[in-house]
Amino acid sequence: MFNKQQQQRQHFAMSTYNFDYLDELEAEAIHILREVAGQFEKPALLFSGGKDSITLVRLAEKAFRPGKFPFPLVHIDTGHNFEETITYRDQMVERIGEKLIIGSVQESIDQGKVVEQTGKNASRNALQTVTLLDTIAKYQFDACIGGARRDEEKARAKERIFSVRDEFGQWDPKRQRPELWNIYNGKIHKGENIRVFPISNWTELDVWNYIRREKIDLPSIYFSHERDCITRNGQLMAASPFLNMDSEDIVERKQVRFRTVGDMSCTAAVESDATLIDDIISEISASKISERGARMDDKVSEAAMEDRKKGGYF
Amino acid sequence: MNILKFFTAGSVDDGKSTLIGRLLYDTDSILADQLEALQSSNRKNDDGSIDLAILTDGLRAEREQGITIDVAYKYFQTEKRKFIIADTPGHIQYTRNMVTGASTANLAIILIDARNGVVEQTIRHSYIVSLLGIKHVVVCINKMDMVDYSETVYSAIIEKYKVLAQQLKLADVTYIPVSALKGDNIVQNSGNMDWYEGESLLHFLEKVDTDNLDKSQLARMPVQWVIRPQTEELHDYRGYAGRVLSGTFNLNDKVTVLPSGASSTVEKIEFFDQTPDAAHAGQSVIIHLKDDVDISRGDTIVNASALPQESKLIEADLCWMDSRALDTSIMYNIQHNSKITRCKISEILHKVDINTLEKHAAHEFKLNDIGRVIIKTADALAFDLYDDNRANGSAILVDTRTNLTVGALMFRAAVE
Numbered sequence: 001m002f003n004k005q006q007q008q009r010q011h012f013a014m015s016t017y018n019f020d021y022l023d024e025l026e027a028e029a030i031h032i033l034r035e036v037a038g039q040f041e042k043p044a045l046l047f048s049g050g051k052d053s054i055t056l057v058r059l060a061e062k063a064f065r066p067g068k069f070p071f072p073l074v075h076i077d078t079g080h081n082f083e084e085t086i087t088y089r090d091q092m093v094e095r096i097g098e099k100l101i102i103g104s105v106q107e108s109i110d111q112g113k114v115v116e117q118t119g120k121n122a123s124r125n126a127l128q129t130v131t132l133l134d135t136i137a138k139y140q141f142d143a144c145i146g147g148a149r150r151d152e153e154k155a156r157a158k159e160r161i162f163s164v165r166d167e168f169g170q171w172d173p174k175r176q177r178p179e180l181w182n183i184y185n186g187k188i189h190k191g192e193n194i195r196v197f198p199i200s201n202w203t204e205l206d207v208w209n210y211i212r213r214e215k216i217d218l219p220s221i222y223f224s225h226e227r228d229c230i231t232r233n234g235q236l237m238a239a240s241p242f243l244n245m246d247s248e249d250i251v252e253r254k255q256v257r258f259r260t261v262g263d264m265s266c267t268a269a270v271e272s273d274a275t276l277i278d279d280i281i282s283e284i285s286a287s288k289i290s291e292r293g294a295r296m297d298d299k300v301s302e303a304a305m306e307d308r309k310k311g312g313y314f
Numbered sequence: 315m316n317i318l319k320f321f322t323a324g325s326v327d328d329g330k331s332t333l334i335g336r337l338l339y340d341t342d343s344i345l346a347d348q349l350e351a352l353q354s355s356n357r358k359n360d361d362g363s364i365d366l367a368i369l370t371d372g373l374r375a376e377r378e379q380g381i382t383i384d385v386a387y388k389y390f391q392t393e394k395r396k397f398i399i400a401d402t403p404g405h406i407q408y409t410r411n412m413v414t415g416a417s418t419a420n421l422a423i424i425l426i427d428a429r430n431g432v433v434e435q436t437i438r439h440s441y442i443v444s445l446l447g448i449k450h451v452v453v454c455i456n457k458m459d460m461v462d463y464s465e466t467v468y469s470a471i472i473e474k475y476k477v478l479a480q481q482l483k484l485a486d487v488t489y490i491p492v493s494a495l496k497g498d499n500i501v502q503n504s505g506n507m508d509w510y511e512g513e514s515l516l517h518f519l520e521k522v523d524t525d526n527l528d529k530s531q532l533a534r535m536p537v538q539w540v541i542r543p544q545t546e547e548l549h550d551y552r553g554y555a556g557r558v559l560s561g562t563f564n565l566n567d568k569v570t571v572l573p574s575g576a577s578s579t580v581e582k583i584e585f586f587d588q589t590p591d592a593a594h595a596g597q598s599v600i601i602h603l604k605d606d607v608d609i610s611r612g613d614t615i616v617n618a619s620a621l622p623q624e625s626k627l628i629e630a631d632l633c634w635m636d637s638r639a640l641d642t643s644i645m646y647n648i649q650h651n652s653k654i655t656r657c658k659i660s661e662i663l664h665k666v667d668i669n670t671l672e673k674h675a676a677h678e679f680k681l682n683d684i685g686r687v688i689i690k691t692a693d694a695l696a697f698d699l700y701d702d703n704r705a706n707g708s709a710i711l712v713d714t715r716t717n718l719t720v721g722a723l724m725f726r727a728a729v730e
Contacts, residue, residue, distance in 0.1 A: 019596055021317045021396050030598035031557040034538040038611045038652060062586045063555065063598070066548055067541040150387045157386040176384060177719040178414040178635050181708050182557075183649055187717040201398060203389050 022210055026059065029198035031182065032161060033063040036143050036196050037070040039186035043143040043196075044101070046132075047073040049085035050261040051218055052147030052199060055207055057096065058216055059198060071145070072099040076132045078124040078263045079106040080242040085261055088219040103135030120232075120244050123265040133169045136193055143186065145196045151203040161200050167191035205284055212277045221258045224275045229254045235268035259284075315391075318524050321400040321415040323439035324425030329456050333425060333494035334388060334401055337516065340501035343390035384408075385415040394520040409668070409682035410635035412442055413722055417708070420524060421450040423515075428461045428491070432474045434669045441668050444482040445631060445684065445724065447704055450522055451479070451487045454515060458507065459493040465509040481671070490515050532698055533561030533569075533617035534706050535593070536651035537609055541600060553584060553600035554609055559651070559705040560698075561617060563593045563601060568618040571609055572696035577618060578603040612653040614696045622696045622706060625728035629663070631700075632679065632687045636713065636720035640679035646720070648691055650709040656692040657711070663687060688729055700724040 033056075036043050045060060047053045060069050075089060093100045105127050108114045113134070114127040136144065150157045160176050162184045177185055186194055199207070211218065228239040230249040237243055239251050242264045256269035257280075274280045324330040338344050388399040400415030402408075416422065422443045426436055443451055453475055461467045472489045479487045490499055491510055498504035501516045512518075541553040563569070567580045582602040583593045593599040601615060609615075616622055634640055640659060648657040665676035665685035676685060700707030711721035 019316070019594065021315050024317055024596060027557060027596055027598040031538070034555055034557075034598070035652070037539045064539075064541065065586060066551065067543045067553075070539075151389045154386070157388065158384050173384060178410050178722070180414055180417040180710055180719070180722050181705065182418070183651070183708070183710050185649060185710060185712055185717070185719045187647070187712055187714075189717060201387065201389070203391075205391075 022206065022213060025199070025202050025206060026062070026210070028182070028201065029056075029059045030063040032184065032196065032198040033060055033145065035184050035186070036145060037064070039184070040143040040194075042139065042141050043071040043145065044074045044136075044139065044141045045069070045071050045145045046147075047075050047089070047100075048147070048261065049075070049081070049089045049219060050147065051207055051211060051222065052149065054092075054216060054218060055199060055202075055210060056145060056147050057092065058214055061096065069096075069098050072101050074101045074103060074135060074139075074141075074144070076103045076128045076135065077105065078128050079104065080124050080240075080263045080265050082219070082221050082238075082258075082261065082264055084219045084221045088217075092217075101135070101139065103131045105131045107131070108134065118244075120246070122244055123263055125263050125266045128263075129169070136169070141193060142188060143194045143196055145198060147199055148195075148197050149202050149204070149207070150197075150200050159197065159200070161197050162186055163195045163197065164188060165193050165195060169193075171195075205281070208277065208281050208284060212281065219261065221261065222280070224255055224257045224272050224279075226253055227256050227269065228252070229256060229269060236271065237268055238264055240264050315394070315396060316524050317396045317398060318421060318519060318522065319398045319400070319419045320421040320423060320519065321402050321412075321419040322423045322425065323402065323412060323416075323443070324423075324456075325435045328425040328427050328435075329494045330425055331401065333423070333454065333456065333492070333500070334399055336494045336497055336500045337399075338388065338390055340497055341390055341392055341516065385411050392516070392520060395524075397519065409438075409442070409684075410633065410722075412439070413446065413633050413635070416442055416446045416448060417722065419446075419448055421452065421519070421522060422448045423452045423454055425454050425456050426471060426475070428455050428457045428467055428471065431471045432478065436475070437478060437671065438668045440478055440482055440484065441666070441671060441684075444484055445633075447700060447724075449486060451484050452515065452518065453487060453489050454494075455489065455491045456494055458491045458498060459496050463491075463498075463504075463506045465507070468510075488512070488518060490518065531561050532620050532622070532703055532706070533563050533567070534559040534622065534698070534703070535563065535599075535601065535615045536653065537611055537613045537615065538652045539611060540609065552606075553602055554615060555598075555600050556615070556652070557598040558593050558595050560595045560703050561620075562595065563615075563617070565591050569603065569615050570618045570621060571603075571607055572614045572616060572622070572624065573694055574608065574613070576605070576607040576609075578605040578607055580604075614651070614653075616696065622698050623728040624694045624696050626691050626694045627660070627729035628689050628691070628695065628697070628725055629727040629729055630687060630689055630709075631724040631726060632659075632685060632689075632711075633722040634679040634681060634683045634720065635722065636716075636718055637681050638713070638716075638720070639681075640721070645714070647712040647714055648689065648695075648709050648723070649712060650695050650697060651706070653693070653695065654712075655695070658690050659687050660690040661688040686726070689723065697725050697728075699726060701726075 105124050108131045109116055114130045148156055158173055160179045165171055228251050229236045230239050230251055257272040258269050274283050322330045386401040390397050400419055402412040402415035424439050455468055455471050468491045491507055492499045498506055499514045503514050535556045535558045537554045537556050539555040541555050543551050563580055565580055570577055581604045583590050584600040642659045645656045645658055647654055662676050663686040664673040665683055666673055668684055698706040707725045709723045710719050713720045
């Protein structure tokens with residue numbers, strides 16, 4: 001399967017018209033990005049430094065080069081990021097020459113808008129919703145492009161590509177607009193905004209295959225490396241000052257990589273020797289655990305994601 | 315490898331969610347942690363086995379009520395193909411959600427309960443399939459285990475369905491007897507129905523012609539965005555960005571820009587770092603023209619030798635999707651590809667009773683009503699008939715008071 005796809009990489013150069021599944025997903029995403037450019041006054045691309053938003057940046061290059069992006073990148077920085085992610089972010093912004101806006105969760109805490117969680121499983125994941133909504137209000141963004149995919153989680157499977165949020169950032173699954181053919185209705189009232197998900201129809205494996213095909217660089221934490229970890233609730237967490245650790249936590253050196261990149265306090269590592277993209281793809285293909293299986297935040301209840309999205313979470 | 319997009323139609327008790335769950339389960343597409351979550355949920359079948367239906371009901375309200383309210387999209391792949399399933403609700407009050415799911419599908423699976431045969435819902439679902447011009451239909455006669463896997467029952471149902479298919483002009487219909495609950499003929503051929511000589515559902519889905527993109531030769535590209543870097547070295551750069559809806563644009567093709575009618579020639583096609591000789595249906599590209607013509611978002615570049623229709627008066631099928639009824643006295647926005655303009659419904663020709671397929675004179679359209687109207691637009695639209703070109707023959711209506719998408723339109727004729 002993968003060899004065949006590699007052979008098809010030169011699709012445009014081939015005499016016969018060969019539209020592979022990655023080409024189709026890519027063309028759809030580019031179309032969606034251009035609709036955002038055409039329909040909104042002040043869009044933004046939410047950039048987390050993870051593989052999905054990195055993929056979005058490549059798609060935006062394909063949609064708008066040699067022009068500039070018609071939107072800035074916006075990073076909601078929890079302050080608990082992996083250092084490698086921030087380094088990657090800054091180098092990438094430098095390379096593409098686009099504007100980066102940072103919304104800081106630390107600032108929201110300092111301003112007293114949110115309160116740091118306490119306890120062993122404290123995380124800033126929930127706090128970032130407030131910072132996100134503040135950032136949207138501050139810059140008056142009317143559309144926020146994000147890298148969420150419908151295969152990630154069952155509530156996301158229900159979400160439209162253009163997803164309307166009210167002035168409180170809330171998603172109401174019962175009031176979704178019908179979304180027909182490839183026509184996206186971006187009309188909103190002042191104060192509302194639309195979350196746009198150009199890679200809704202991609203799966204985790206599609207993203208990896210695309211990254212391989214496009215030879216896109218990723219933060220090093222996606223690849224196998226040695227790291228001090230502790231085991232908590234059955235998950236491997238990176239030992240860091242951001243994790244509330246006590247004498248019961250045993251720090252062990254492990255060969256790990258991360259399958260998804262978020263806040264250090266809620267993103268679990270997997271043990272892995274995968275140092276190349278090919279290894280990662282084989283590993284994911286064989287894996288019996290979903291990507292979200294490594295996110296503590298989804299394990300709170302059966303409707304955890306749905307509830308967070310109703311509250312304005314991405 | 316390519317993608318097949320399909321949707322499933324069937325009412326609540328026909329086992330639609332179970333069928334999808336079975337497809338995912340038997341193709342090993344459900345991961346261990348998801349399976350664990352399933353096992354720990356309280357919904358079990360009578361025999362204690364996992365209730366596969368809850369895999370697709372992603373919302374709290376759906377799990378509470380045990381029904382599907384909104385479309386869910388599911389993904390799986392085999393060695394041969396990738397699949398995108400739009401899991402749509404079967405209830406009549408969710409007709410609009412079924413239309414939503416069907417609008418992007420190339421194949422429909424219609425479930426029939428073997429114990430009940432062709433019922434009103436079957437007619438309704440089949441009508442929507444025909445209205446939306448879906449090329450392939452698979453009729454799954456489900457719950458064969460409940461009728462002792464009887465060939466006689468199966469044959470009687472398909473004889474009846476064939477009459478309906480003819481009436482609705484469904485060209486390509488395939489019949490498969492299945493039990494989603496037991497897994498008969500879903501992924502593997504069943505030993506319980508030796509009389510059935512066809513393929514399993516999955517095998518059929520793996521090899522059916524996808525026809526994802528309109529094969530019509532009508533070259534159409536609505537302009538979404540004009541790329542003008544306006545830098546020193548790219549001072550004169552002017553590229554028209556869009557997705558080719560249908561047909562092919564080759565270098566040096568003569569083109570017409572609508573609505574202005576200006577003529578030009580394709581000078582260059584760009585795709586990121588590549589400059590291909592042609593842009594085909596489905597591809598998102600940048601086109602450069604030889605002449606300096608005035609083009610902006612909402613315009614359409616078309617092949618000069620195969621022009622679309624242009625009209626401000628269009629006969630169309632309308633599916634009404636809002637709880638507020640159609641108001642023929644007000645203006646709506648019509649969105650046709652990248653073009654948005656004002657419009658009014660100037661006449662309601664008829665409404666269709668989608669349970670009996672009878673046409674009635676009507677003065678109003680309420681939620682989930684489907685019928686034929688004449689629409690009058692402020693600016694002329696450059697369109698093709700839906701049957702010739704799905705992508706350029708469809709549009710949506712937006713209520714400017716609420717900004718909601720209130721109608722789906724399929725263009726049937728230009729009114730002279």
